[in-house]
Amino acid sequence: MSDALRKVVTGAPWEEQFGYSRAVELPNGTVLVSGCTSVVDGAIADGGPYEQAINSFNVAFGALKQLDLGPEHVVRTRMYITHARDVEEVGRAHKELFDAVRPAASMIIVSGFVDPRLVVEVEVEAYRPDFTEGGAA
Helix, strand or coil, X not given: CCCCCEEECCCCHHHHHHCCXXXXXXXXXXXXXXXXXXXXXXXXXXXXXXXXXXXXXXHHHHHHHHCCXXXXXXXXXXXXXXXXXXXXXXHHHHHHHHCCCCCEEXXXXXXXXXXXXXXXXXXXXXXXXXXXXXXXX
């Protein structure tokens, strides 16, 4: 099996500032996508919890696309929200995006994010189904 990790760097300011990759593909075909927020073109996109969830997942999908994967490859999601009142809106966004996929999912209430205008952050894990010994097929 190959020991090489594939990494996705998008140029988001916090990636460089804090020293992380947007996504990392492990040698076994598992892909881990870092926490994604509703930052589009360097600015926080307008909208409430539903819109922030959609934007955040789209950031994650962009990272997956760089590894030739899509939402259908997602096997786990984590949604971090700052208010219990946002559960329904964030859940609605998740259902729209993943109803056919049905990944394992968690929604966790946290005290806040790096910018108080953000109310949602998401993480996704995906799996490359055509993974073969020695690397991706």
